[in-house]
Amino acid sequence: MKKWIVLIVVAVFFSCSNGDDEKTYTGIIEGIAVKIPALIGGKINHMAVQVGDQIEEGAVIAQIDSIELALQLQQVKAQVLELEAQRAISLSNLKRAETDLNYAAERRERVSKLVAQNSAPQQNLDDVDNIYNKAKTGRDMAAQQLTALQAKQAQLDAQLQLLHKKLSDTTVLSPVSGFVSSKYFENGEAVMPLAPLVEVVHLSTVNVKIYLSAQMLPVVKLNQAVSVRADGLTEAMQGRISWVSPKSEFSPKSILTPETRASLVYAVEVEIDNPDAVLKHGMPVEVILD
Template identity: 35%
Template structure:
C-alpha cells in the first residue's frame, strides 16, 4: 500500500473510532430519548346518513361535549313515528283483549251458576238429561272462550315489547346523529365535507389533546434506581432552547426488548424497561412526533 493511501485510510479509521467514542459519552444527566406522543382520537359516525353540518375545521380548538357534526336522521324519525303508531294499535288491541276477557269471564260466571242450578234439578229429576248436557256444553264453551281471550294478552305484550325495543334502538340512533367531541383538544384532521354520506364507523375528524404530552424512554435494569414515580425530570427538543418540565408517570414492571425503531441491532437485542414521562405543552411549542431527550438534571 502506498504511503499516501495508507495515511488516508488511517485518518478515516481514526475519525470513525473518535465518533463512536463520542456517541458512547452521553451528556451528564441524560436519561433517554424518544418521540413525543399525545392522545389522538378518531371521531366517527355511529350511523349512516347524509352529513348536514360540520362545525370545525382543521386547526380549530374544541371542547369535550361540543357539537362537531350533525347527521341527517329524518328517516329514523319517520320510522319512529311508524313504530309509535304500531304501539297505539297494540294498546287498542290490549284494551279490546281485556274487554273480551271481562266479557268471557262474565259469561263463564253465568254458565257456572246455571250449571250448578241445572245439576241440582237434574239430581232431583226436575231437569232432563238433555238440559244438563246443554248447560255442561255451554260451561265448557265459556271456559274455552275465556282461555282464548286471555291468550291474546301475552301475544300483545310480546309485540309491544318488540316494538319498544325497536324504538329504543331508533332513539339511540337519532341521538347518535348529533356528534360531540369526546375530549378537549384541536382538530388535526378533517376527513369529510357537508353533503357527503357518512357510513357507520366512518371517520369524520381526528382530534388531539395538544396540551398533555408524553414520551417513552427505555432504560437498562442497572439504571432503574434513577427513576421514581412523580420524579421531576427535564425534556429537551431541538426546536426549543429551554427544557420542558416533566414528571415520571410510570415505570414498567416488566422487561422487554428495545423497540425496533432503535437504530442498532445490538441495542434492539437488549432487555430494557419502559419509563413514561409526561409534560405540558407550554406556549404550544411541542408537536406530536418530535424527537425529544429526557434529562434528570436541568443542564445537559
Template identity: 30%
Template sequence: MKNLTYIFLLFIFACNEGQDEITVYNGRIESETVRISAKTVGDIDSVLVDEGESVKKGQLLAVINTDKTKLRKKIQQAQLNEISANHASIQAQLKQLEAQLALGNLNLGKIENMLSKGAATQSQKDDIQTQVDVLMAKQTALKTQFNVIASKKEQLNATIDLTNLSIQDARIYAPINGVILSRFHTEGEGTAPGVPLFEMADLQKMTASIYVPLEELPDIQLSQSADIFISGKENSIKGSVSWIASESEFTPKTILTKETRNTLVYAVEISIENPDGLLKIGMPVDVSFAD
C-alpha cells in the first residue's frame, strides 16, 4: 500500500475573537491505496472492470490465459504417472525379495543345524549363504532406487502443486472493498509476476494530512477529535488523529515563503469516515482541533 497523493502544508492561520484563538491547518485529503499485481505469467484474456468502478472484496477483476500452464501440467502429470508406476513396481519387487530372504534365512538356519550334526557339508552351507547375500545386495540396491524415486515423486508433486497455484493465480480478485483508481493493462497484453494490473482504494476511509510546527505539537494527541472543513460545505466533518510523526522535517518545498520554508514541522494524519463520498483524493481541507 502507498499514499496516492503528496501532502503539503499550505499555511497556518489564527482567528482572534477576544481571548479565543483557533489554529487552522491546511492540508489535503488522501487515501491508502492497494496495488494489485499479477502472480503468474501469461497474456491477459479479459479485464472485467474499468477505472472509477466500485468493486467488492473477492470480486473477479481480470483473467490471465493459462493454456500453456495447463499443457505444462499435463506433461508433469504424465511424468508423475510414470514415476508412480516405477515406484509401485519396485515396491512389489521388494516384497518379493523379503519373502525370498525369509526363506533363504530359514534354509540357512536349517543347513547350519545339519552341518553341526554332520548331516550337511560346508559347501552346501556356503551355497545357501551366497544366495542369501545376493538377495540382501539386491534388496539394498532396490531400497536405494525406491528412495530415489520416492524423492523424485515428492518433488514432482510439489511442482504440480505450484502449477495448480499458478492456474489459480491467473484469476485476479479484489483484495478489499473499494474503487478502481487505475487500470494499467488491457486484454491481449502480456504480464508476469509482480507486474501491476490495478490500483484501488477504499474511499470510505480517508485521511487528512497536515504539518504542525514543533511549538504546537504538544496540543495535539492521538485519538484527539478534529473538525475538517471543505469548500462549499458549511458544517465540519468529524475526524480523529490517527498518526503523529516521530521525526520532524522541513516544511515541504511547495511552501516558498521566507517565513515558513525553513520551519521544522511534524506530519499529522487525521482519519475520517467518508460514507457519502464527499471527500475526494487531493481535495484541499482546513483542519482544526477541539480543546
C-alpha cells in the first residue's frame, strides 16, 4: 500500500512528462518569514503576541524596560538647561567684549592721527595699542567660549535624539502583517540588542518552488508569467518566475523512489502577489507554465 502512495506522489510531481499536463508542476506555498529583532537590549516587560496570532503591520510585539533610558533622558535635559544659561552669559560677555573692542579701535584711530600730527606723544599711542590688544584678546576668548558651548550644545542635541530613538525602540513593532510562526522570548527575560523576538510570516507576497528537468529549462526565463491553481480557488492566480537555479541538483528525496532519486533537476522559484492572503503557508498548489 505504501508503495502505491509513493508512486502516486511521484506521478503528480512529474506530471509534466506526458500530454496536456506536461507543463504542470506541484509545489508548496511558502510565505516570507521575517525575524523581528529587539533593536536595543534589556528586560522584556511584556510580550504582546503568541504563536499563531494574526497581526497587522505596526502591531506591538514587545515592550522592553525603559526606566534607565528615561533617567538618562532627564539627565541630558538638565544638562541642556544648564548649558543654555551658560550660553546666555557667554553671549552677553561676547557683546560686551565687542563693544570694548570697538571703543578701543576708535580711540586708537584718534590717538594715531594726533601722533601723526605731532599733537600727542608716542606714549599715548602705545598705551591705546595695549588697550586695543587686550580688548581684542578678550573678544577672541569670548567668541571661542561661545563656539565651545555651541559645540557642546550640538553634542547634547545628538544625545537627546539618540535617547528618544532608543526610547522609541523599547516598543517593538511589527514591520509586516502576517501570523506569528515562532516566539523566542517570554516576559521577564533579558534580550540582547538585535536578537530576534519572534518570527512573522507575511503572505502579501508568497513563493512556491518547483523543479524542472534540463529539457524544460529552455522554455522558462526570469519574470515569465505563470498560472497558479489551488484547491478551493475558482480562478487561477498569476505569478512570475523570480529565480532559476544556475546548477542542477538531485530530485527532492522526500517524494522520490530509489529509481528516480538519481534524476537531476533545476529549482525554480515562482513569486505570487497575494494581497488578500488567499494562499496560505504550506498550501499545495499547481504551477502551470504558460
